[in-house]
Amino acid sequence: MPNVLAGVSRLDPERIRHVASPVIELGCALHVLAEPRHHGRVEWAASVRLPDSLRQELAHWTWTVRAVRARCFATSAATGMPSWQDELDALRSRSPEDLAADLIRPMRGRPSKTSAIDADAVRRWARSRGPVVGELVEALLTDPAEPVRRFLDLLDACWSEWFQDVWEQSRDALAARGRQDRDLAIRDGISAMLCSLDGSVEVRDKDSVLVQKVQNKRIDLAERSLLLVPSNYIAPHLFLGEVPGEPLTVIYPAEGRGNAVPTARQVLSRLDALAATDRLKMCRAVASEPRTAGEIAGLWGLHPTQVTRHLRALTRAGLVTAERQGRFVAYRLNEDALSNLGTDLLDLVMR
Structure with a gap:
């Protein structure tokens, strides 16, 4: 059930941009502040000192940085x-009307090919998140x-109270990483570049790559440009x-590819087994x-x-390995596969 990025061989590298965006990075940081546990950054989140009034205002806008993000946090x-x-x-x-339409993007559900807004659906999704x-x-x-105006003032307050120092320490490295990845696409090809971004990406064929996620989706890169963040x-x-x-x-970890992410098929086969x-x-x-098998049948009273x-x-x-010993086949538990199953499942779901 992966995402397929198709049309890789037909995407002109000149249509690839990279950006080290302080607003997008702020959105990523606010997402971590809202959900630090699954990022493994509980201590970091606790170290961020914010005035109570700013923290309360952030809580009102957290929905803009969840899985589906407001437009300003999703593109540049x-x-x-x-x-x-x-x-x-x-x-x-x-x-204000245009920016408001971009802000309510997360309330529209799954990404849509149209900018049209179903106001009733937006209201329904919003109410499900509480009266505020x-x-x-x-x-x-x-x-x-x-x-x-409140939202823009919130961004400004985040910058002055906290995020300016964070950004000034990291912006040069982020910009260098983006340039490096665009250069890699020109030198070694777009598939190689995409696979270098994260362990969830792998080559499918000469014209497409797979991104291991739990959704089924096909995105044709030949019909659009690519923004690396x-x-x-x-x-x-x-x-x-x-x-x-x-x-x-594509917003990706600056630290590099990391460990490979198992496919949904692999995880499901183990859960099913x-x-x-x-x-x-x-x-x-x-x-x-x-x-x-014969020894187990005798020990456990099974056929x-x-x-x-x-x-x-x-x-x-x-989950089990088989080894032939003469005319017998002996089975042993694959402890690593079993112990990693929870981690593998979480890695896949979190991508």
Whole structure:
């Protein structure tokens, strides 16, 4: 169930941009502040000192930096390393109505190919997040000037109270990483570059790559441009931002590829193989020493054919290994595969 990025061989490298965007990076950092545990950054989040009033205002806008993000946190018209003031001025130059429409993007559900807004659906999604968010989104829909001003003031407050120091320490390295990745696409090809970004990406064929996620989706890169955005706060996610009329945004960990992410098929096959009590018995039987199917059948009072069938299913899933000893086949538990199953599942879901 991966995402397929197709048309790789037909994407002109000249249509690849990179940006070290302070606004996008702020969005990534705010996401971590809201959900530090699955990023492994609980201590970092606790170290961020913010005034109570700012923290309360951030809580009202957290929905803009969740899985689906407000447009300003998901794409950028800039290239290279724009300044904070440049990006904020660009947002302030837009009409409240346009910016409000971009802010409510997360309330529209899954990414859409159209910019049209179903106001009733947006209201329904907003109300499900509580009365404060419901009222805020209602104002964005009906009288956006004031809530848009609040949002822009919030960004400015984050910058002055905290994020300016964070950005100044990291911007040069992020810009260098983006340039490096674009140069890699020109030198070694777009597939090689995409695979270098994250362990969830692998080559499918000469014209496409796979991104291991739990959604099924096909994105044709030949029909659009590509925006590369390295981030110090996106891991363990690999963010694919689909904004109508904009390049596909890839926000990826600046530290590099990391470990390979298992496929959904691999994880599901292992979960399915364990979804029977007798197969758990098989795992226990071969956990401490290799055993044959006949020996297990005798020890556990099961029919040998049934035991063999279960062991073969566990072997196909990679949870048990088989080793021939003369005319016998001995089975042993693959402890690493079993102990990593929870981590593998979490890695896949979090991508």
